[in-house]
Amino acid sequence: MYALLFFATASLSGCYWENFSKTERVEPLVLTAPDSIESLIEHVREATQQGLRIRMTGSGHSHSDVAVTEDVLLRPIQLIDVLALDRERLLDPNASHLVRVESGITIRALNTYLDDQGLALKNMGGYDGQTIIGAAMTGTHGSGLDYGPIASQIASLQVVVDAGQVLQIEPSQGITNAATFPGTLEENPGIPVTLIQNDTLFNAIKVSIGSMGIVYSVVLETDSRFWLEEKRTLTTWDKIKTPGGFLHRLINGVPLDDEGPQPDYYELQYNPYKVGGERSILVTKRYKSYEPLDIDTERGQPGTTFLSGLITVFEKPLIWIVDNLQFIAPILVEQSLKSQSDDSYKNISYKIFNIGVVNYTDAYAMEMAFDVNESIAAIERAFALGEQLQVDGIVHSAPVSIRFVKAADELIAMQQGRDTMIIEFIMINGIKGDRQLFNTYAQTLMEEFYARPHWGLDFKLLQGSDWAATVFPQWHTWLSQYEQLNPNGTFDGRVTDRLGISINPR
Structure with missing residues (x-):
């Protein structure tokens, strides 16, 4: 048998x-x-x-x-x-x-x-x-x-x-x-x-x-x-959400750049905490070329950005620092964003898309997907949740990423039926309160925005067919x-x- x-x-x-x-x-x-x-x-x-x-x-x-x-x-x-x-x-x-x-x-x-x-x-x-x-x-x-x-x-x-x-x-x-x-x-x-x-x-x-x-x-x-040229610019939340800013342009279908070629791929990272009264946003734009570009030194190796170097070399001490000296967390995340700004990088497409050695860090990620038209409201709600978690003694150990994906036909894809904005929360494994952080974001954003989880990163958030039907119309x-x-x-x-x-x- x-x-x-x-x-x-x-x-x-x-x-x-x-x-x-x-x-x-x-x-x-x-x-x-x-x-x-x-x-x-x-x-x-x-x-x-x-x-x-x-x-x-x-x-x-x-x-x-x-x-x-x-x-x-x-x-x-x-x-x-x-x-x-x-x-x-x-x-x-x-x-x-x-x-x-x-x-x-x-x-x-x-x-x-x-x-x-x-x-x-x-x-x-x-x-x-x-x-x-x-x-x-x-x-x-x-x-x-x-x-x-x-x-x-x-x-x-x-x-x-x-x-x-x-x-x-x-x-x-x-x-x-x-x-x-x-x-x-x-x-x-x-x-x-x-x-x-x-x-x-x-x-x-x-x-x-x-x-x-x-x-x-x-x-x-x-x-x-094809090849990509990637450009990263550090700005603030107030600048990208107002008329003429990146996010306002994207939501309203306005060209993202005033002149010249438009970026084919783009994403954001933000600091969950204000530093100096401002909330920093790193804008990444990638421009496609079917003609070969001069390739830069391959990026994504240990130490090529501040936080990737810190995580890959000092992962365990970093956990202790974030757990015991929580006031440092906003500064660490801010420095991570600054270390990536004003940076241009050219390479074959798949080497630009791959974020490198940080993939092998002992960390968890969770994604929630929203109608792109709800981007500003959803992101600002995430800001408020992050600040409340900080008051409760739970802090982020990495920037939060924001990506944008075309509406999908796949019936239970998180992008089904609507152009989508996706927020990705990342936490190094072992940092105090990581699951509470994920659960707070997930439960709140699902209830208030009917946000959809990523099937591979959902930490058993969806329980029961009725709730799945609530967030997935098909x-x-x-x-x-x-x-x-x-x-x-x-x-x-x-x-x-x-x-x-x-x-x-x-």
Whole structure:
């Protein structure tokens, strides 16, 4: 028996899986790393027959329970290949910029391959160690209102669903010629594949928190290779929110720069505390060039900014300082912003997007998403919450980041249906009151603004389907698609239990 055999193996060896931040740990019945779609099909088929749950992790970068099950847990570390794209299957065999990859490839490895091909991701987050499908499934994003989340770059995906059936899912006007589709897998004509071109299902599965099947491959729509010049300027909140200021221009659709090229990507960082009566804001703008730029020394290494150097070299002493000398926290954050200002940096796109060594710091992050038109009110409410937490003896250990993302079609993406402003709160692990800080921001902003959490960074904030439906307007539409592809609860997990939507709850 599949279950009994692997139960004995896992129990004797003490096999466990733990995420990067150690917020989730599980000793599943089966922990394995399939190396082919044949293996994926077999595992899903066996799990279905035995009545077991099966899910696949990404890189483990998410702090949440989104990847976890106690039954069969797959790791994607061997599903990392670039795959052939059969252009005879496409409506337009000459379509450029389409790339097909296995779901476990990391964004870092994908960037290297794309660069060699003269291509690039259109946008990405600040970390490149995530798997491409893990980043997509949780709604991970970059910044810039011309660009949606990473999932928006998916043109087609192949997924193993209940009982081991393979589906190829695309939008209604998909890239594949349905009339001539052979109904088999490119790598193995002996494996049948059902093509489904349906907007609702496509927009449900691209961000589906790993609960609608095990994704084997994706086709991505990429960009030509490009370079970025990044410019950072230190200003104040009062200046960016008034007419003529950055945020006022952005909300009102006014060009962000008075003249010359406009930035394609942009984001903000702010000090939660006033220093000298002003609240500092660091404005970062990134300008795209398809012509090579003179590349600067690679940034993002230890010590290249004040706070990254302090964190990576003196992480434990910094925790003591922030906990015991809290009056220093505003000064540390202010110095972090100042150390990055009046700075210009040019490099290939993915090296600009990647924030570097700080990704490997023992820290937590939480994101909340708002309608971009509520930016000023939401940010000022966050200011007030930060000041109240300071009175209560809980202080920030890093600047707060603000990003902007184009409205998304994905049904339960945090950017669904509206141009979005996202606030990211970061705390070094171990600093006093970190969870209370996150909970205070999350509960207040969800209740007052119906803010949406990031699925990978939500710290179990969403409890129950009713509350999820409150913040995600397309929640019930997504549920109908989820139930269609998970009829027997094969892809249930901790996250579906928490949300109260498991087909077979535990």
